[in-house]
Amino acid sequence: MEKYKTYNQSYLITDDYYLKEFGNLFDIGKLIRHTLYVSGEHDKYLQREINVKLIKQDQTWVITQYYIKQHQLPKLNDQIWVRTRVIDANRFFITRYFDVYTEQDLLYEVYTQYTVIDLNSRKMVRMNVDPLEHNQLIDTEFTAAFNRFVKPDSFDYYLTTEKVIHENDIDYNNHVNNLVYLNWAFSSLPEDLVKNYSIDTIEVKYGKELRRDNQVMIESFGSKQDDNHIETYQIIKDKDNGKDACYVRIQWQQEEKKL
Known part of the structure; x- marks a missing residue:
């Protein structure tokens, strides 16, 4: 097999x-x-x-x-x-x-x-x-790399943004497509960060599903780990009831040259 x-x-x-x-x-x-x-x-x-x-x-x-x-x-x-x-x-x-x-x-x-x-x-x-x-189809040589999501206690900046759900954001289940959350996360971060740092790891955990009539708010936290590394942590939530829809944590490293 x-x-x-x-x-x-x-x-x-x-x-x-x-x-x-x-x-x-x-x-x-x-x-x-x-x-x-x-x-x-x-x-x-x-x-x-x-x-x-x-x-x-x-x-x-x-x-x-x-x-x-x-x-x-x-x-x-x-x-x-x-x-x-x-x-x-x-x-x-x-x-x-x-x-x-x-x-x-x-x-x-x-x-x-x-x-x-x-x-x-x-x-x-x-x-x-x-x-x-x-049928021995589970490959046990690999171990899942998921980590617990914890809101940072301290951070170097804090931003809030709002997003509008468009019709093409909705999937066949009548909920926001899970890839839309990543686009929202990137577009809610400081432009100089995204353009001058490269991604090391991305972690995403989904919570409450968002529908087309929900109002979306994103809280973005940034913490500088050292001179070359930054961690961003974002909470995407339903603005009306405050329930968390998605968590995104990205480790960034500074790079000398972009593509």
Whole structure:
């Protein structure tokens, strides 16, 4: 069953992978879209080849958190591969590991935790992970890298911004698409930070789902770790009731030259 443990897809890095409005910041959102696609194709592959089916027709995957480690930026015209494997599974959560690489270099590592909800009740449901265990499809060599989110006690700056939810921000579940939160996070940070520092790690944890009629407020905290490193911590919340919808923590390191 070893050959079924992983699944990969290749992509060509083109000019639209770089966000001009953020000083040619690499589009992490596009990379995450690739991981979502590859995980879905892996599910289909397992069902087609060995009849392993994890969710029912009236159920859907929901992402609860991410951990993204950036090792090296891809270059224009690079051919990259996105590979996935399941590294942990229980009745309520499945964790996948993705490595993103060229023929020579490891570019990114992405850990993604999923749960399953019923589309009618919108409640979390239990999964039957026995087929994964029976077919030895869980790669236990990897350990999830998720950390606890704690609001910083002290910080060097504090900003608040508001965002408007647009129609194209809404996904097929009638909630804000999870990648929109990342775009909101980047656009709410100081411009000189985003343009003069590179990303080391990104951590994202989702809370209350936002709908199209919600008002969005973002609290951004920044702490200087040393002369070359800054940590930002952001809380994206429903402004009306104050409930937290998403937490984003990014470790930044200063770089000498941007792409």
